[in-house]
Amino acid sequence: MALATPNTNHQFEEKAASDIMQPVGLNIKFHAWMGLLTLVLMACLYAYYTQLRDGLSVTGLRDYVNWGMYIANFVFFVAASLIGMLISGVLGLLGFQWIKPIARIAEIIAVAFAAVAGLVIVSDMGRPDRLPFVFLYGRVQSPILWDVTVVTTYLVLSLMLYYVPLLPDLAIGKTRMNQSHGWLAKIYDILSLNWKHYPEQYNILHKAVRILLILIVPTAFAIHTVTSWLFAVNPRAGWDSTIFGPYFLTGAFVAGCAALIIAMYFFRSNYKLHRYITPEHFDKMGKLLVLTSIIYLYFNINEFLVPGYKLKEADAIHLHELFSGHYAPLFWGTQILGLILPLILLLFKPMRKPLPVLIISFFVLAGAWAKRYIIVVPTMEHPYLPKQYVPDEWMLYQPTLTETAITVGSIVLVLMIITILAKLFPVIPIWEIEEKPNQTSNQTNETS
Amino acid sequence: MIRFFIIILSSLLIFSQGRAQSDQWPVPEDEAERLSPFAFNDSTREAGQELYDLNCASCHGDPGEGNYANLDPLPADPVSPTIQNNSDGALYHKITEGRGQMPAFQNVLTPEERWFVVSYLRSYNDGYVQEVAKEVIKKGYKGLIRIMMDYDAGQNRMISKITGIQDNEEEPISNARVRLTAKRYFGDLTLDGEKETDSIGMVAFTIPEDLPGDSTGNVHFRIALTEQELYGSAKKDTVLKAGSPVMAPPLNKERAMWNTVWKAPVWLLISYLGAVLLIWGTIFFIILQIREIFLIGKRKES
């Protein structure tokens, strides 16, 4: 735990600080992008208004399939948010230094997805006005209460893991703020909490971050295990599985890695951070994606082979539907394009270069979303007792336009949060890069 | 194709056999000769129509419409000869006893109500001329019925003596049908079947050993004469400690996953609250640390 020793590598420090602070601030591109997002969000909010007015009948959900796209999207969001824990928590605690430039991006993703995940759940509620009831009348036996607890805890921990290491950067940043951004300098001043780079302050910061990292590992495990229990506690074919916790958790790491790679690529090229986020990082993230995908594939094999071997009646119907029935195209598309092919391709070094790994990550992320849909919907379409005497459209689930718009709205919200955080504050920890000038500059030399 | 044909043929056969059976619904002679104790008129027909619509129409359909349910044997339309060729007593008997798919209405409709239904059915028969029972009045017991009950705890038997007082003279009621029932929440449970009094008006019922009573074993018993047209609604009630005490606890007494939060399993309460307190306690500690960072900066500055 090396402490910052001021003025050791003054030149590098200057360069890094100005490079990283350069994209900070609101420019015309930011306004245009946010304007676009806001417009889309307004349309989605209107969709939500119609849902509030007419009830959940505006969705494709009915009595048999009562959970659909919203819940699938919720699971996806929780999954994507876990990357914050994997990068900072697991890899950070293990002492990997290369994650330092991308750790904050991972935390931004974690904060954005975890924050909106809560809203996604609210959009699925028939009576969102009664949300306070969860706190007033909460039953500790309900996995929903556990989920509310751990999602809140995880969001707070992620926010702290984002904010605490930001303190030195805020102090650095406020002195370098562009003239036109006086208000931002003021925000920096307030948020930096009198940070003056004193060794005592660094001491406390390192201690706090370490405790947070230790805390976030079990919390992140809990958040996604509990999310998997929302399904696994129900006696239904396709959900009635004991490996749902680790199955979801490893799937989350796959989705999170892909999301992080996409964000890394975007910030690297748009913020001109090639010196700090290097092809080396993409290579390593590619390898991490391979590792997580292999573990996920292993759980997939367990999840489908074991019931497929026994073919208990209800399981048989469910698997039949996935393998060769109505959901076969989506299922095989997800498994092959979103998991197996990416896994094989990423084994080759050229495929782990920034652009190929970006394209592969898009497939993985889309596959991850579709996989959640496949976990939620087909099981609900096949209850134990036959579906009869209901309108035809109740038999199968078809998401409506309104429902899709509300889901798109949640993704727009995530993008907005990421944009705002990444535009107002440095996306790479300046002070941590200063701590290790040699290593980072070596990497920079390699690439240039 | 041939197989299909055979299936149709054989099912037709079965069907016609079913029809054949339906034509034979034997009614004991004395039952068939039974006559209504009152004359049918517009008000009895009206009452009968109401009862018919409630209890019979869902299978027999609207009279004359032929919209009866497609069952086996077919429930006939009330206008059809299948029904109208029955005597009044036969109709009354069939309504009372039921058969196969047709439920018995003896516990649903009172004897009077059953005659109302017959009255309504006859309104679809133009050639019908009613014969009203005359001897019913003669047959009916004119005196006062007295029921005495005695509980034999040793043998768990209920013994009853039924006497009648007529012209200041007491006489045993023999050969009367008697029923012992235990009161249950939605109806009376018949115990040990229906019995007949002997020559001295005595009858004995064995109470089942495992008959549940209330928490102290009390059971509300009733002895009643079933031939209401003879004896009216003669009955006698008593509450006795003749049942086994039932002290079943409330179903939501135990701690369980499904119970209220106050009755959650203890291990769950401890682990949930423990984990929440631990993590949030630590979060609070870190907030204090962040405050410390702020204070250090302030202190050094001044």
Place this chain on the structure above:
Amino acid sequence: MNEKSQSTPEGNDPQKEARNKSRRDFLRRFGLAGAAAAAGGAALYSGYQYEKAKGKSEMVRVLTDDNRLVMVPRDQIQESKPDQAFLQKRGRKGLKGHRWVMVIDLSKCRNARQCVKACQKAHHLRPHEYHITTLEMQDGPNTAPYFMPKPCQHCDNPPCVSVCPVDATFKRQDGIVLIDNERCIGCRFCMSACPYSARMFQWQEPFMAEDYEENPQPYDVELNIPQAKGTISKCLFSADRLREAELPYCVSACPNGVFYFGDENEDAVTNGTTKETVRLSALLKQNAGYRLMEELGTKPRVYYLPPKNRLFDFDDQPSSYKGDNEEKA
């Protein structure tokens, strides 16, 4: 006879019918308070002159909520309606000393769906919204098809209640699993948890929403009326009727004697059609009664008697057999 009149199709306009019914219901449920008040009022008038002559202190008999007959000074009688708090408290508590149980005799069901209609009428549901429904069942490709009425099973280990985050659905001491739509947040976890697909959700404004607006009434958790948009609704074992010692709506509506209902503590069930009362244990023993999906450990309070010696033919192949799709094609 009153219960019968609710179970048969009488009018052409179901909505109007149901509305009338609701008013009748309303009167019936609050009849107690109403009658007491009316009697008091009438007596007050006649008593007015009486009072002039004789002075005040006359007492009247009044039946209280817990069925006690008490004497109250006439001039202290105040009109009262059961308010929501009272209905909630009563509904959550349940009836002491009972363990309700239902027995469904599959050999007698001919899919007349009178149970479904009576239930929908009582609980203000649309024709495709079910607390109870009948299913055309076939367990295997070569086994006999049969009809199966399926209400909520009111499990003793109810998976739906376990997962409820806000205690909106709960199990009472008498075994009934109720839903409080004043509490329900509409997360539908309970629907996902129920292996019997017994619950329904109010996806849109409820059937009688306009009527509720015109004639506001306190929410009765034992009847789940008024229904509410965005909340769960489910079979209640007609808790409101049990309170009045009457059989559930579906049970008394059946024309074929399919349903028995009673109290396990009394070891007695009463047939809804013939009103015959029999020993529960004997009925289950003699007919080899069973419960649905016993292997799930839900411990239902609904028993089924096997569809043996069925009284009704199953004309068509059911559309419902889930396996062997190829075979049919």
